[in-house]
Amino acid sequence: MTRLQLRRTTTGLTTSTTARTGTPPQTIDTVLVKTASRCNLNCTYCYVYNLGDDGWKSQPRRMSSEVLEAIIEQVGELSHRQNQAISVVLHGGEPLLLGFEGIQRLVEGLKDSLRQDAGLHIQTNAVLLSDPFIDLFASNDVGISISLDGTAEVHDLNRVDRHGRGSYERVVAAIARLLAHPSGSSLLTGLLAVVDPRSNPVDVYESLKATGAPSFDFLYRDGNYANLPFGKTRPESIEFGNWMIGLLEHYLADPTPPRIRVIDDIIRLILGGSGQKEGIGLNEYGIIVIDTDGKITRNDTLKGAYSGGDRFVSEPSIVGGRLQEYLSSTEFVEYFDLQIPTSPICQSCPELGVCGGGMPAHRWSDEHGYANPTVFCADQKLLISAVRSRLSAAINISSPHEVLDRAVLA
Amino acid sequence: MITYDASEGSPADEGVDRTSKIESVAIQRMIEEVRSGDSIATAANYNRTHNKHNR
Numbered sequence: 001m002t003r004l005q006l007r008r009t010t011t012g013l014t015t016s017t018t019a020r021t022g023t024p025p026q027t028i029d030t031v032l033v034k035t036a037s038r039c040n041l042n043c044t045y046c047y048v049y050n051l052g053d054d055g056w057k058s059q060p061r062r063m064s065s066e067v068l069e070a071i072i073e074q075v076g077e078l079s080h081r082q083n084q085a086i087s088v089v090l091h092g093g094e095p096l097l098l099g100f101e102g103i104q105r106l107v108e109g110l111k112d113s114l115r116q117d118a119g120l121h122i123q124t125n126a127v128l129l130s131d132p133f134i135d136l137f138a139s140n141d142v143g144i145s146i147s148l149d150g151t152a153e154v155h156d157l158n159r160v161d162r163h164g165r166g167s168y169e170r171v172v173a174a175i176a177r178l179l180a181h182p183s184g185s186s187l188l189t190g191l192l193a194v195v196d197p198r199s200n201p202v203d204v205y206e207s208l209k210a211t212g213a214p215s216f217d218f219l220y221r222d223g224n225y226a227n228l229p230f231g232k233t234r235p236e237s238i239e240f241g242n243w244m245i246g247l248l249e250h251y252l253a254d255p256t257p258p259r260i261r262v263i264d265d266i267i268r269l270i271l272g273g274s275g276q277k278e279g280i281g282l283n284e285y286g287i288i289v290i291d292t293d294g295k296i297t298r299n300d301t302l303k304g305a306y307s308g309g310d311r312f313v314s315e316p317s318i319v320g321g322r323l324q325e326y327l328s329s330t331e332f333v334e335y336f337d338l339q340i341p342t343s344p345i346c347q348s349c350p351e352l353g354v355c356g357g358g359m360p361a362h363r364w365s366d367e368h369g370y371a372n373p374t375v376f377c378a379d380q381k382l383l384i385s386a387v388r389s390r391l392s393a394a395i396n397i398s399s400p401h402e403v404l405d406r407a408v409l410a
Numbered sequence: 411m412i413t414y415d416a417s418e419g420s421p422a423d424e425g426v427d428r429t430s431k432i433e434s435v436a437i438q439r440m441i442e443e444v445r446s447g448d449s450i451a452t453a454a455n456y457n458r459t460h461n462k463h464n465r
Contacts, residue, residue, distance in 0.1 A: 030462045047465075087461045121461050145461075192465075219464065252434040264440060273444040278464045285462040301465060359464060394437045 026327045026336050027084045028286040031075050032300065035063050035090050035106065036097035037292040041125050041167055044158045045194060045230060047222045047361075048093065053303035055311070059292040062098050066319055067294040068106050074323040075290075076113025081324065084286070087119040090142075091300075093292075096128040103133070107140045119143065121189065125159070126174035127167055131181075138183040146175060148191045148211070150204030157196065175211050190215035190259070197231040197239040201246035208258075215259035217277075218247070222304040224375050225365035232375070241379030245386045252390055266387050269354045279359040282352070284339060294319040296326060298335045305364035342371045349373070355380045 037059035042049065048056060079086040088110055096103065110120060121143040129144070137144060148171050149155040156166025175191075178184045191213045193204065208216050220240050223229025231239050244263075251260055265275040275281030278299075289297045289310065296316045302309040312335070316326045326332055341347070341357025349355070357363065358374025365372050374380065432438045 032463055089461055089463060091463075091465075119461065123465070143461075189461075252436050255435060257436045260436075263436075267437065267440040268444060271440060271444040273440075277462045287463050299463070390434075391437060394432050394434050395441075 026286050026332055027082050028078060028086060028288055028327065029084050030087045030089060030285065030287045031078075032089050032091045032287070032289040033063075033071060033095075033106070034059075034092055034289060034292045034300075035095040035102065036093040037061055038097060039092055039094040039125070040097060040127055041094065041159055041161050043160070045221055047301060047304040051222055051227070051304050053307045053309070055291075055303065055308065056093070061292070063102065063106075063292050063294075065102075065105075067290070067292075068102060068109070070294060070318045071290055072106065072109035072113050074318055076110065076115075078323055079113075079115040079118045085117045085119070086114065087121055088114065090120075090122040090124075091289075092123075094125055094128065095122055096124055096133060100132060100136070104136055107136060107142055111140045121145065123147070123192065125167065126171045126178075127161075129174040129178065131177065134178055134181050134184070134187070137187055138181060142187070143189040144178065144187050145189045146171065146178075146191055146213075147193075148172070148175070148208065149193045149196065150199060151207040154196050154199045154204060154207075158194070172211065175213065179212050185212075185214070188213055190217060190261070192217050192219065194219045194221060195231075195240060195243055196221075197243045199243075201243050202250045205247055205250050205254075213258065215261060217261040218244070220362075220376055220379070222301070222361065224305060224362055225367075225372060226306075229362075229375065235375050236378050238378050238382050240376055241382035244379070244383045248383070248386055248390065252394075263387070266354060266384060267391065270384070270388055270391060275356070278339070279356065281354060281356045283356075284336065286336065290318055293317075296321075296323065298338075299360075301359060301361045302338075304361040305370070309361070309364075338370060341373070343368075343373050345373045345377075351381060351384050354384050 037056045038061050039046070039049065044050060047053075075086070075088060090103070090106070107120060114120070120140060122137070123145045124147070126146045147159070149159060152166070152168040155168040155171070159167050161167060175188070178188055181187070191208050191211065193208060193216060195218050221229040221231055223232065225235060228234070233239070247260070248263060251257055251263060261277065262280065265277065265280045269275050269281045275283055278285045278287065287299050289300050291297050294317045296318055297312060298310045300310050312331050314329070314331060338360050341352065341363070343357070343363070346352055346357045355374070358376055358380065360370050362374040362376060363370045363372045432441070
C-alpha cells in the first residue's frame with residue numbers, strides 16, 4: 001500500500017507516502033477482553049445489544065479456560081515486546097458474569113504475565129460488584145470504572161434490568177461499598193455516563209460528584225448518519241453541544257471539581273498538549289478486542305456503524321493463532337487507518353487537531369462509509385468554541401486562537 | 411506540578427497554585443499539566459490504566 005496518507009500527530013495532520021504494510025507491528029495500548037457476552041442489564045442505548053448488531057447471539061456466554069489461558073500468555077508476551085505500556089480492560093456485556101473463579105484466574109494470570117507498567121482495569125455496571133470481587137481487585141490493583149448516568153431519574157430511564165427495573169440504587173450502593181474498602185478510593189478510576197440531552201447537566205454533575213468518585217467521563221448516544229443518535233433531530237442540530245456547554249460552565253466554576261476526562265482532553269489539546277483517549281484529538285490509538293470466543297476483533301464501538309462492523313474478514317483467534325503476527329497484517333493496518341478522518345470537510349477544518357473527527361462509528365453513512373465528519377460535528381464545534389472562549393476569558397488574552405501560549409509558556 | 415493523591419480526599423485542587431489569577435481550578439490544573447509536559451504525577455486513579463477505549 002503506497003497511497004498518500006494522512007498521518008496523525010499531536011498537533012495536526014501531516015502527509016506521508018510511506019508504505020505501511022510490512023512495517024513493524026502496530027503498537028497496542030488497550031486490549032478489551034470480553035469475558036462475558038451477555039449482560040445482567042438491558043440498557044436501551046447499548047451498542048452491543050440494541051443498535052442492530054446481533055453478533056453476541058453466536059458467542060458463548062462466558063470465556064472458556066482455553067481462551068483465558070491464551071490471553072494471559074499472548075497479551076502478556078505482547079506487553080513485553082513493545083515500548084508502549086499496555087492496558088487490559090475486562091469488558092462485556094457485563095464482565096463479572098464470567099464468575100469469580102474465572103475473573104480471579106484471568107486477573108492473577110495477567111498480573112504475572114504482563115509487564116510491570118501495564119494497567120489492569122474493569123468496566124462494569126457494578127450490580128454484581130461484591131466484596132470478594134473488591135478484595136480480588138484490591139489485591140491485584142485492578143482499576144474499576146463504573147457506568148452511572150447521573151441522577152436516579154436519568155439513570156433509570158435507560159439502565160434497566162431484564163424486568164425493566166432501574167439499577168440506580170444498586171449501582172450507588174456498590175460505589176459506596178467500594179469506597180468503604182480500605183483501597184477503594186484508589187481503585188475507583190471514575191464513572192462513565194451517557195448523556196441524555198433532555199436532562200439537566202448541573203443535576204447530573206452534582207449527582208455524580210456526590211458519589212465521591214474522582215473523575216467522570218461522558219459519552220454521547222451512539223448513532224451515525226444512517227441512524228441518528230437519540231436526542232439529535234438532524235446532523236446540524238446541537239442538542240449535545242448545548243448540554244455539554246451547560247456541563248462545562250458548571251465544571252469551570254466549581255471550586256472543588258473532580259475530573260471530566262472529555263473536557264480536560266479538549267482543554268489540554270487547545271493548550272497544545274495531547275489528548276488521552278480515542279475520539280478526541282489526532283493521536284493514533286491501538287485498540288483491539290478479544291471476544292468471548294477468543295476471536296480478535298476491531299474496536300467494538302464499530303458495531304454501531306453496521307452489523308458486523310467490528311469483525312475482521314479473516315476472523316483471527318487468540319487460540320491457535322499468534323496475536324503478535326496479526327498486528328502486521330494488512331487488515332490490521334487498514335483498521336488502524338480507520339481512525340484517520342478522511343472527509344474533505346474534516347481535512348479543511350481548523351478544529352481538526354482538537355476534534356479529531358470524532359469516533360469512526362459516528363462518521364458512518366450508507367453513502368460514504370466512514371468518509372464523513374462525525375455526526376456530532378456541529379455539537380463538537382460549538383463545545384470547542386465555548387472552551388476556547390472560556391479559556392481566553394480566564395487567561396485574559398484577546399484571541400482564542402493565540403493558542404494560549406502566553407499561559408502555557410509563562 | 412500537581413501531585414495530589416485522590417486517596418486523601420477530593421483531588422480537586424491540591425497542588426494547584428492558589429496565587430494564580432485564574433479562578434477556575436479546572437482550567438488552572440490543565441495549564442499546570444501542559445506546562446509540565448503532560449508528564450505530571452496526577453491522581454493515583456486518574457488515567458492510571460492508560461485505557462484509551464471510549465466506552
